[in-house]
Amino acid sequence: MTLPAPLRPLSAGVGNSNDQARRHNLSTILTMLHHGGAQTRAQLTRLSGLNRSTIGALVTELVELGLAYETEPADSGLVGRPSPVVHAAENVVALTVNPDVDAITIGLVGLGGVLHKRVRYETASVPSVRETINVVSAVIDGMRSELASSYRVVGMGVAVPGLVNQVDGLVLLAPHLDWSNEPLAETVEAALGYPVSVANDAALATVAESLFGAGRGVSDLVYLNGSASGIGGGALVGGTMLRGAQGFAAELGHTMVNSSGIRCHCGKYGCLETEVNLGRLLDVLGLGAVGLDELDALVVGSQAPDVRAEVNRQLDVLAVAIGNFISIFNPESFILGGFLGSLYEADPERLRAAVKRVTFNVVGNSVRIDRAELRSRLLTIGAAELVFGGLLTDPAGTSF
Amino acid sequence: MTLPAPLRPLSAGVGNSNDQARRHNLSTILTMLHHGGAQTRAQLTRLSGLNRSTIGALVTELVELGLAYETEPADSGLVGRPSPVVHAAENVVALTVNPDVDAITIGLVGLGGVLHKRVRYETASVPSVRETINVVSAVIDGMRSELASSYRVVGMGVAVPGLVNQVDGLVLLAPHLDWSNEPLAETVEAALGYPVSVANDAALATVAESLFGAGRGVSDLVYLNGSASGIGGGALVGGTMLRGAQGFAAELGHTMVNSSGIRCHCGKYGCLETEVNLGRLLDVLGLGAVGLDELDALVVGSQAPDVRAEVNRQLDVLAVAIGNFISIFNPESFILGGFLGSLYEADPERLRAAVKRVTFNVVGNSVRIDRAELRSRLLTIGAAELVFGGLLTDPAGTSF
DNA sequence: CGGTATATGTTTCAAGGGTCAACAAAGCTC
DNA sequence: GAGCTTTGTTGACCCTTGAAACATATACCG
Known part of the structure; x- marks a missing residue:
């Protein structure tokens, strides 16, 4: 018997509950930075309700993990010691793929929702899974050296117009692409070597609009x-x-x-x-x-x-x-x-x-x-969110 | 700005994070007992993933709070030291009210979903809020001494067929009862002295079926x-x-x-x-x-x-x-x-x-x-769940 | 320009919770 | 009855957060 989420106690399985608390708080801060934009440590303290010292420790850990960095305080004009500004590391990125009937769009999105790059590759006909992988592979090869030198790739998110089981990455049916029963996450992962997540495009669009758009x-x-x-x-x-x-x-x-x-x-x-x-x-x-x-x-x-x-x-x-x-x-x-x-x-x-x-x-x-506000960026941002999900949940536990 | 639930860090506001962890774990154990029935400490240990010692401490605290009690181990026939059986305290009860077009049903439900008592009071016509309160008040008066001697009443839950804002207990519209814009929780609370929660009847039925019925x-x-x-x-x-x-x-x-x-x-x-x-x-x-x-x-x-x-x-x-x-x-x-x-x-x-x-x-x-499986008990069980919700979330923090 | 007030980072220490290991207890098996 | 197995109990230990004291950097004011 597996306990449903709300019943799962802190520290289910391994590790002690202090670890859980730390993980949760680390996740909270990184999520605030990613979705809420750069903020001063003082702001993080107020918004989270955590103690100054705790925020200090958490931010230090995020910086050490390479997931955040601090910059000189901005001139706030207020009294008191200036508080350094904490940013999510934009060079921590997600690759995104959005196959459609007439084109395949590949994107590179950084923490904080920054769109670093986007390539739209028009296809002569509706692309098969294999063709999609070939196109993506070629595009990524073109960026390979840049990816290695300037970015840390967390993984790849694919937005598919169809019925997708997000948990195992199986595309049950994508009528307009004429795909059915494709173990997409598995196939792409094997071909490209990145951890791959797949989800329905509209679901990802919803996430994107709710975080960075009209919602x-x-x-x-x-x-x-x-x-x-x-x-x-x-x-x-x-x-x-x-x-x-x-x-x-x-x-x-x-x-x-x-x-x-x-x-x-x-x-x-x-x-x-x-x-x-x-x-x-x-x-x-x-x-x-x-x-x-x-x-x-x-x-x-x-x-x-x-x-x-x-x-x-x-x-x-x-x-x-x-x-x-x-x-x-x-x-x-x-x-x-x-x-x-x-x-x-x-x-x-x-x-x-x-x-x-x-x-x-x-x-x-x-x-x-x-x-909706996010027009063409919609699916790229959404697919990236799919990738960042795991990182945001457990910043210290994800290795990449 | 209030943080949405998933962003709220452990220990937001007051208290330290250990408190939060303790609260969560206490809640987990009591919820397991309430929804899953009596279990041995060993079972609780396995299902929760927590340590033996921790379960011991948690159970002791629940017993001290009067929310659980332990009984002699049942003859399991297995090797090893027998593990005492932990029960949710059935004398910790919720009063429930379900006004309908032709009757008002009042119930008394204990932790674990035990239906101690139920009274169906047929009304000559569709009851107004005032009439409902009068009926409930009379019924409770009849049980007053028993309530005081044998039970600990957590609160009262009301299931209303209509649009209800569960947060503030405002009945916006209950067409069949001809109620509208009734601050029901407030009114009943003032009249009867118990903490009152109100919700839509079908929502409560859903909860009841999902916990104790076909779901x-x-x-x-x-x-x-x-x-x-x-x-x-x-x-x-x-x-x-x-x-x-x-x-x-x-x-x-x-x-x-x-x-x-x-x-x-x-x-x-x-x-x-x-x-x-x-x-x-x-x-x-x-x-x-x-x-x-x-x-x-x-x-x-x-x-x-x-x-x-x-x-x-x-x-x-x-x-x-x-x-x-x-x-x-x-x-x-x-x-x-x-x-x-x-x-x-x-x-x-x-x-x-x-x-x-x-x-x-x-x-x-x-x-x-x-x-659906729960027939006539449906709404009584559901309304009780509404009352127990707070207790289950924070067993040590609720005083009653 | 220097002193004061204010806000925030930093350091140290205490409190609380959970795990772990060792030990004790209680039943089964042979 | 000895050994095995499982579980309750106890105390040491680690971790995290919070609180307090101190340090630092800015604005404000005379």
Whole structure:
């Protein structure tokens, strides 16, 4: 019998509980630096509630571990001895990979969420796992000497549009990439030699927006992303990601919103994803594949009646889905990314009003609806967070 | 700025970190006894991973606090020194109240989930808050001497069918009781003198089923309850209850399942609650108000075509909702209570098959659908858990 | 410009908790 | 009854945090 997390005592297994306390506090400080940015030791002391001496010891240890560094105090203009500024070490980095139908994006992100580098490699066709590995391998080879001299690579995070079991890195199904039952973490790890973590792209986007985007400081939010490959989502519940028993939770695009709707590629009828759909939007616009920024201008700006009608239809359907999610999650904030952000921007008031019609007043009136902030950096930042997770949990225990 | 829970360091605020560790471990042991039943010290040692000496110290402290007691070792038949059995103190109790449209149920529950007493007081009409307090007050007065001599009352838990903010005990809206904006915790506390906690009834039912019912040992589950007053639900996510930003999450009865459905009393159209409905079931059965047990026999046993047709219709609609919830939560287990349990029992295979049609295979095939186990004890046990929560979190710090 | 107040880093020490090892106790096995 | 096995008990030890005293660096004020 394994105890569930909340029942696990301090010092379960090996080591004494003092170790646990130390680990926890070390983790707290590094996390504060990574998510909250550089801060003075005095600020860390106040925010953490820990003692001055303890903060001193913890910061010293983080510096020795190469995970933080201190700089001269900034001129604060306040009385008292100046407090040195503590930074998370930006040269501690995560490699990130985001395979998509038409391109593979590789990134290098440092602690603190700094985007050091990003390469977008366009592919002729939908990439297979092998092709993806080859591309990534080639790109990394090109950076090899720089990686060795200037950075410390913690690991690699992969954001996959599909059903992923985050624990073992198995991609069960990624319909748009035509991948299924791929032991991705294992394969990539064997090929490239870095520790690899894999997760669903929308889940990672949710994490990224909640830490560095429109959801900063919010502990209950729902994120909904619209792309050419459909609608994905994620939910932050009480500050932690909703994962579900097998890690397949928050498949928000495949919830029913129209009982007389058409058949979705998943086999069901009236899914949110088939009703609110980029393809149908492009159809009325008379366009083929198009970049999200370009689309945004077209959708937001268009006065053509048939475009407005389709936008309105999609907004109304979207409102029903949002209403359901609000009833289910009672989030503080609702964030829309991808073309859903454009839809929202086209008529925010229509969406807000429609959502209010389908929620209890108290709940519906208090939820904030926002557009996602991190555009192209979204998945890169999110995938890095996946890698940093382990380091942040146990800064002293992770060797790399 | 308040730090979110995962960022809070050990020993935030006052006290040193050893205190925190001690508190946590004490909490762990008491929780193990309360939820897992009486166990030997040796078992506690193995399950917790803590040291023999530590367990000894912790148990001694719990005994001194009057929260546990030890009994002679049972004849195990094994070699080695016999280990004394540690029990949670059953005389440490929670008072529980469950106001409903036609009755008020008052209970007395001991640590370990022992139901010591239960009184059901039938009311002539839907009780107001004042009437509820009067009834509860009278019942408690009748037990006063016994309470004082044999029990230690930790507090009172109230399960309310409606929107409740668990943090401040404000009942925002309980449509079937016709309560709104009632500062219930405050009022009851002032009238009766016990510390009072209030929560949504379905949320408490979820907790109860997950700890002592069909959801034992499961950390991701969704519970759906059907009663005369509609459909309520709760979700356990990674071992913790889904609450939402204001505590109004999991209003599962008011999610849309039929876009051409009829108007719900909440103002929306096609809510699960209006489509899957006890009233419509009673109509085809030609009955008025009826007990759940009686209904169960009728629904499960009936061969009448119109009854079967309505049961099937409701099952199919229910399946759509369950499918949505499965896509959203990816739970390990789905639990149906109240008349939804009867519906399920009437044709489990139809429901299972219908659910499979509206979920991804991997997800839909692995989810267990069960009927709730705790029938009439459900809310009493759940409301007690609400009271015990504080005690379990900090056994040494709670004075009562 | 120098003294004072304020805030913060640094050092040392005490308090508290958990582990470990040694020993004692209590039952089973032969 | 001797030996084995398991578990409770006790005291030494280590670790971490907090508190206090001291050191340091800045602003403020006359």
